[in-house]
Amino acid sequence: MxxxxxxxxxxxxxxxxxxxxxxxxxxxxxxxxxxxxxxxxxxxxxxxxxxxxxxxxxxxxxxxxxxxxxxxxxxxxxxxxxxxxxxxxxxxxxxxxxxxxxxxLPNMVYDDVPDGDDEEDNEEVRAWGKPAAFDFDAKEHFDIGEALGMMDFERAAKLSGSRFVVLKGGLARLERAIGQFMIDLHVNEHGYEEMVTPVMVRDSALYGTGQLPKFGEDAFKTTTDHWLIPTSEVTLTNLHSGEILDEATLPLRFTALSQCFRAEAGSAGRDTRGMIRQHQFAKVEMVSVTTPEQSDEELERMTGCAEEVLKRLHLPYRVVKLCTGDIGFGARRTYDLEVYLPGQGRYREISSCSVMGDFQARRMKMRCRPKGEKKTTFVHTLNGSGLAVGRTLIAVIENYQQADGTIRVPEALRSYMGGVDVIGA
CATH class of the missing domain: 1.10.287.40 (Serine-tRNA synthetase, tRNA binding domain)
Structure with a gap:
């Protein structure tokens, strides 16, 4: 708005x-x-x-x-x-x-956002880590998971159709470990407050964050006129909709590990194999509510929090600033984190961190009152993936694969895995 x-x-x-x-x-x-x-x-x-x-x-x-x-x-x-x-x-x-x-109408981007048509015109900001050099042909995550008998797309399709997966045994536990590790890091070291919010919301929540009215086809609607959330950005950002916040309490920082649901209406034929693009997936979300003066600095901080997850897992990645043709509907500036996947031999998005300015706050009527003033002002909102759990699982599988088909467990996750350091058949 x-x-x-x-x-x-x-x-x-x-x-x-x-x-x-x-x-x-x-x-x-x-x-x-x-x-x-x-x-x-x-x-x-x-x-x-x-x-x-x-x-x-x-x-x-x-x-x-x-x-x-x-x-x-x-x-x-x-x-x-x-x-x-x-x-x-x-x-x-x-x-x-x-x-x-x-x-x-989409939000107005900042002046420093590069002009461009698509992801090819995004601007690399920095990179971290070197892609692993294997002495064998690197495989993609679905080949590794299926060979281990721990990733089952066929039975998932029997239950739900395409773009779903059943994880078993060690990989099921590894995905759970990744989500718990991320939440603990953001809560214990990055100062976010952990939340558990509904995965079903009313129209007003999606209007508030900008998914409606334009992107209804990308979301799932229930017979009760609720929507399944495409990300917990929707619930976390709307927590204080319609409220006037005390500026002294800002910034508010929330995080949640939730299931997310996306129809993937515009992705026919893209990433049809594997777990890259699913209708249901887990994601750790970060949301900040802050003052206009603090929002640019908050974006850099949030992006750093997402990067820290990849650093702790020793996963090579790069940060790119999205161009005008690739940036999201409500964003004014967005940094994507792209992790290197050896099986594909390229970088793939694993997180987006965006500052929305007052675009969402105007839609959901969320303001703050500076100390000693009667006049209120719209807050600024930010959101970022910290990270997409399924894609992080893919990155771990592909970067930690071994010649015999087993997967080493990153050191940061071993305590969450009961000390297990290798996942094998």
Whole structure:
């Protein structure tokens, strides 16, 4: 959502920001709707004021025995009542049209976001670690998992269809260990508060974080009109929707390990084998709510927290700044962490950390009040994967594979695995 005052004062800058996103100019349409909506509101207020005045004059006219004037005033009040109802309906309709238009437009990116069409135009910021050199042909995670008898796509398809997996034994335990390790790190060392939130939400929660109205096809909806969350960003960010927070309590930092559900509507034919792109997966999410002044620094901090997970697991990765053609709908700046997968011989996304500015806060009406001030301001929100658990499992399997088909367990995870250091058949 956008600040209408900014659009009124900077229509050309707003259109230029949309153009960087590949969107057509919309300021003229927005300003026309805004002007008409405000005119209707003014007209309705004027009509209401006259109705109130005429209502008072009726009693006065009757008290003075002026029945003719009283009847004329009563007729005017009745006419104004009808007019008000019509004006209010038009105002609601126009307001909804304006709101829907604003809701459908992506956030304005920061000036330092590189221009580009897709992931090929993303800008590498830094890299850490060297890809492992094997003295055998590296395999992909699904070949390793299936050979161990611990990764079963066939039986998962029997239960649920494509893009699901059944993990067994050592790999099931390893995935659980990865999630617990991440949560412990973020809570004990990075200062996030652990939360357990619902995985089913109402429409308003998805509107608040920007998945609706534009991306409904990417989410699963239940017969009770709930939505399954695509990420716990939805629940964690909406925790304080509609509230005015004390600025002294900021930043708020939350983390959660949850199941996530995505329809993957636009990914037909992509990553059809293995666990890269699933309809259901576990993810550790990080969310921050902070002041506008702190949000850029908070993004760097959050990205560092996600990187620390990969460092502790000794997984080579790189950080890229997303270009205008690849950045998410609500983000102003995004860093992707891409982990190296030896089986594929390339880097793949394992985390996205984004600053949203006040884009989500405006949608969910979340503000803060600076100390000693009456005026409130919209907070800034941030979110990041810390990390995607399934993709981290893939990275561990491929980076720690051995020639005999077994998998070494990273040292950081061994205590979570009861001391097990190798997963074998």
């Amino acid at each position: 956008f600040d209408l005052k900014f659009i009124r004062e900077n229509p050309e800058a707003f259109d230029a920001a949309l153009a960087r996103r590949g969107e057509e100019a919309r300021s003229a349409e927005i300003l026309k709707l805004d002007s008409d909506h405000r005119s209707l509101a003014t007209e309705a207020q004027t009509a209401q004021a006259r109705r109130n005045e005429a209502s008072k004059l009726i009693g006065k006219a009757k008290g003075q025995g002026n029945e003719e004037e009283a009847q004329a005033l009563m007729a005017e009040v009745a006419e104004l009542k009808t007019k008000l109802a019509d004006l209010e309906e038009k105002e609601r309709t126009l307001g909804a049209e304006l709101n829907n238009l604003l809701m459908s």
